[in-house]
Amino acid sequence: MDLDKHPNCAGHPNTIKPGALSDKYAVVRLKVTAQVKAPLSGCDADYTQAGQTYHQTLTCKFGLDMS
Numbered sequence: 724m725d726l727d728k729h730p731n732c733a734g735h736p737n738t739i740k741p742g743a744l745s746d747k748y749a750v751v752r753l754k755v756t757a758q759v760k761a762p763l764s765g766c767d768a769d770y771t772q773a774g775q776t777y778h779q780t781l782t783c784k785f786g787l788d789m790s
Contacts, residue, residue, distance in 0.1 A: 726750065736771075759787045 732747060739745045753763070766783040769776065 753785075753787070755787070762786050 729748075737745070737747055739747070749766075749768075763785040764783065766781045768779050768781055770779070771777070
């Protein structure tokens with residue numbers, strides 16, 4: 724995926740209605756500090772809704788090629 728062809732929405736409010744699909748996506752930056760021997764999992768998300776800030780751990784899984 725060529726990220727330069729998509730707008731960077733980081734730091735800008737995005738509203739997604741409950742039950743709706745969105746064309747927004749997340750990009751993850753990792754700092755690898757040891758050899759990865761299994762898929763990485765667990766994504767932490769911080770977001771604000773109606774003026775209240777929330778922290779949520781989302782289900783996700785990433786394959787990382789260490790070659």
